[in-house]
Amino acid sequence: MSSQQQQRATISNNLSDNITQIKSLFQGSPDLVIREFIIQSIRKTAALVYLGGLTDKNSVNNNVLEPLMFQLNMNPTVSISHLITEDQWRAISAAILGGSSVLFVNGNAEASILDTQGWPQRSIEDPQIEASLKGAHQGFVETGSQNIALIRRYIPSTELKIKELRVGQRGATTVSIMYLGDVAQPEILDELVERIQKINVDAIINAGELGEFIEDNPYSPFPQFISTERPDSAASQILQGRYVMVVDGSPNVLIGPTTFVSFFQSIDDYSTRWLISSFIRVTRYFAFFIALFLPAIYIALISYNYVIIPVKLIISIGESRERVPFPPFAEAILMEITLEMLREAGIRLPAPIGQTVGIVGGIVIGQAAVQAGIVSNIMVIVVASTAIASFIIPNYDMGAAVRFLRFPMMIIASIFGIVGIAAGLMTLIIHLITLKSLDTPYGSPLAPVRFTDWKDTFIRAPLWIMKKRPVNAHPVQLERQDSPQPEENP
Amino acid sequence: MQKSKSIQITWLQFVLLIHGTQVGVGFLTLPRELAKVAGTDGWISIILGGVLSVVASLFIIHAMKRQPEATLFDLFNHYFGKWVGKTASVIFLFYLIGGSLAIIFSIVSILRIWLMPKTPDFMLILLLAVPTYMIVHHGIKMIGRYAELIFYFSLWIIILLAFPLNHSHWLYLLPFIKEGWMPILSATRLTILSYLGFEITFILYPFLMNKKKAVSAVIVANTLTMLFYILTTLVCFSYFSSLEILQYTWPTLSLLKVIRVQFLDRWDVIFLAMYMIVISVTWIVYMSLAVFGVKQLIPKSKPSITTVVILLITLALSLVLDLSHTQVTQMTRTMSNIGIVIAYVFPLCLWGYVKLLEGIRRNHGGDSS
Incomplete structure (x- = not known):
């Protein structure tokens, strides 16, 4: 088959040759439609070739076949917006695979590629994983x-x-x-x-x-x-x-x-009042550290550096941990893994069952495990706050990264205590500094420090202050706008 | 996306690299050492030490100015010929590696004493080796960014120092210059140890973007360090009496013990763990400059392999030597003494040598014309 294709890269002017060729090219594709007909006005045989599922049948019938088969004037035209003529087999087969239909006319060594794409597609819906309060309610589709x-x-x-x-x-x-x-x-x-x-x-x-x-x-x-x-x-x-x-x-x-830092920005930030969205942004960074370090800090404080906790607090923690048979690390890992399993189980289930999983999981974790003496109350609080904190990060991928990194932090805290957490933080900082995105520094505007970009980092400054685009992407044109600050009317 | 492919660091990164390298383990013990020699007048010695280190930095810049694009290793070859130059470069490299090892060993030994007495040295060094490797082989540009970020990260130390002020007695500081200038002058010898780190100007200078601002950069860097030291020393001196302070090996840490809030005791523990990150700048800078130097001497060497080798040596040493804290202090002291020669004496000699060479050349040129 391929040898045949190589022998003849261009189409011939004989229709039956072309049809044989196309049949051999598309061997084993029952959805290939070859409609042979006679163009009435010029009295020539022709064939229209397309893949059944990828083309819009209405368009083929009304705009291509009908004018060609029934119109009697000298220059029958197809009413299709986009039309190319082509004589290369490669391009023709690519066009057919892309959903176009191809018209071969006997005696003509060029075929017309007609833009009749129409495949099953979803209508535009609300974004599913990036829901927003005030942003647009259109999400991308598969086309x-x-x-x-x-x-x-x-x-x-x-x-x-x-x-x-x-x-x-x-x-x-x-x-x-x-x-x-x-x-x-x-x-x-x-x-x-x-x-x-x-x-x-x-x-x-x-x-x-x-x-x-x-x-x-x-x-x-x-x-x-x-x-x-x-x-x-x-x-x-x-x-x-x-x-x-x-x-x-x-x-x-x-x-x-x-x-x-751009993973901590959400489109809602710009449609909410700047003071409030700045507050929410700071909360997100705080949540990032909670989600990353809280279980590790728990482990370090309980098993190594308990001197940091004041006596009163350590007594109450001790009472809560009295019946727990595991060391803090095992307790924390057990709970964190349970939580991750619950989350993963909930994602792919239909909504009604997902809720059940949530309720069962919540009750099991919240009540039964504590009453059974498997984990302590404090641990439940730690796990719950970690989970909530990790979902505050607006980007799913970043949230997942944080949820993953929590585990190495817990391991290192269980070996080295608070020094381990400090070393973990240092490793994290160093990794973020040395990481690059398309050869631009990933840590910008924190490392290298670019104060001009801080207007949209920890806070979201009022829009009229953000006159310049972020430096990080090295825009050729830095100026973004020059709107005046709204004046206060007396 | 840099326009020129060569490595360049900004003015601020240059300043903070020097400042970050200067502030190290010495910061924890300096108040006691000063009090021992000069009593509560020790802070005056800090200013004198600061002035001396600025002067030495200026000598370095003047010596480097003639060949602004050449690194120290090129200069050695240029001025002293191939063999003497190579030897000098190797000595300098050993100093850099030794300096970084001394700091790692010191922080590890302090961490062991304060936080984890049962953890063996090599475990802690292994822990620190991972992040160190991750940044050191990336070169000078990245450590510039690191130093910059860690400086902002370290600013909270100043806030922490404000807490003990409630209990401080400023009368302890009076009268000024109570025993004449001699103790102050002899304490200056101690303080200049704490300013060690500006000698990296030798290597960093060629990478500075705007060479004209180098003078202002070293002045700002040394002044920053000076202010930081003076602040700590004054807080310590006003909190402890001049006799009491001698009892504490690390007065700065003991000072932080007094901070208590409802939910957290022992801020010194948290402080020490976090201060480890601040100190990391010192050893990371020394080590990556050493790696850079090896690359200059042996152009075929790969930075990542050099880094691994240095870190393996560190690990092996910690396993073999099993240093006690006293031994580590001794090691740091030796390194500091070498440092004084390299940072204070050598720039003067180099500057003199360069001037002399120039003078000879000028005379020579005058004769021939």
């Missing part, structure tokens, strides 16, 4: 072109450029890199394109896969691209001078280059 349109709706500018790449030997998934031509740093684009072009796989099914192939440090637990299902977040990141990668077939887009 790349639609996702691009969703972003374009926010930035109707000719400067919004799209670089299209194909990834994968078999899948040839379309990856569209969207950016602002006069803002985004071109060096980063070159780097990004180079990395994407190096990928050599069958197909990219999900945006996360793409991310794993092009990230800077695959051994890091931290996400190096923001993965979002919200068009409004994607658009606001583009406006900051970053690149958004839309992967066809994936309801998530990747955003890069990113920084550690």
Whole structure:
């Protein structure tokens, strides 16, 4: 089959030859439709070829077949918006696989590719994992072109450029890199394109896969691209001078280059009053440390450095731990793993059963385990606060990283106590400093310290103060706006 | 995304690298050592020491100025010829490695005494080796960022120092200069040990972005360190009487013991654990400069392998020697004495040598024209 394909790279002007060729190309594809008919006006036999499931039947019937078969004027036209003529078999088979239909006319050595795509797709729904209070209620869907349109709706500018790449030997998934031509740093684009072009796989099914192939440090637990299902977040990141990668077939887009702190920003921050959203941001950083270190601190304080706790408090902790047979480390690991299992079990269950799991788990952890003397009350408080704190982080990937890193911290605290926690913190700081996202420092604006970017880091300064884009993405055009501060009327 | 591919550090990173390297283990013992020699007038010695270290830094910059792009190792070759230069470079490298080892051993020994008496040295060193390896092989740019971040991280120490002020007696400080200038001057010899670390200017200077600001940078760095020391010393002197302070090996830590809040006792424990992170800048800077130096001497060497080798040596030494605290103090003292030669005496000699060479060349040039 392949030898035949190589023999003839272009189509012939004989219709039956072409049909034989296409049948051999698409051997074993029962969904291939070959509709042979006669074009009435020019009295020529023709064939329309398409894949049944990927084309819009209405469009094929009404806009292609009907005018060609029944119109008698000299120049029958198909009423399809996008039409290309092509004579290469490669391009033709790619077009058929992409959902286009191809029209072969006898005596003509060129075929017309008609844009009749129409496959089953989901309608636009509320984002599922990134729910928001005041943000838009549209989430990305599985069709790349639609996702691009969703972003374009926010930035109707000719400067919004799209670089299209194909990834994968078999899948040839379309990856569209969207950016602002006069803002985004071109060096980063070159780097990004180079990395994407190096990928050599069958197909990219999900945006996360793409991310794993092009990230800077695959051994890091931290996400190096923001993965979002919200068009409004994607658009606001583009406006900051970053690149958004839309992967066809994936309801998530990747955003890069990113920084550690950008995972603590949520789109709601910008639609809430700045004082309140600053307060919430500080809470998130606090939650980050709670989720990461609280179980470790519990272990260190109970098993090593109990001198830190005042006597009164240690007596009450001691009373609560009186019946517990395990050392603090075993107790903490037991509870944390139970919690992780409950969380994981809850995710993939249908909502009604998920609730049951939550209730059963909650009661088992909260009441029965304490009454049975397996764990202490204090431990339950620690685990519950850790769990809640880890869910405060707005980005799922970052939350997962924190939940994972908790365990090494607990192990190191059980060996070295508070010194271990300090060493763990040091390791974490060092890792975040040395990590890079598309060759830009991940720790920015904390390391290297860039005070100009602090306006949107720990606090969310009023929008009229944020006159410049974040430096981290090295935008060519730094100025973002120049709106005056609203004046107070006497 | 740097425009030029060469490593460059900003003014602030330069300042904080020097400051971070200076503030080390000495900070914990300095008040006692000063009180022993100069009584409560010790803080004046800190100022004198600060002035001396600024002067020495200025000599370093003046000596380096002629060849702004050359590192110290290039300079050695340039001024002293290949073999003497190589020897000098190796000595300097050994000083850097020795300095970083001395600091790791000191902090480990303090941690053992205060927090974990039963943990063997090598376990703690193994614990510290992991983060050290992670940053050291990344080179000078990354340690610049680290020093910068850790400086902001360390600012809470100052807040912690404010707590004992409730119980302090400022009258302890009076009268000033109670025993004449001699004790103060002899204590200056002690304080200049605490300023050691500015000698990294030798290696960092070529990487500074704006060389014209180097003078202001070393002045700011040394002044920062000076203010930090004076603050601690004054708080200690006003809290402990001049006799009482001699009883505590680490007065700064003992000072923090008094802080008590409802839910946390023993702030010294928390402080010491966190201060370990602050001190880490010192040994990380020394070690990564050593790794950089090895790369200069042996261009084929890989920074990551050099780092691993240095860390393995550290581990092996801790296993073999099993140092007691007194031995560690002795080791630190020896390193400091070498440090004085390298940081204070050597810049003067180098500067003099460079001037002399220039003078000879000028005369020579005058003759030939």
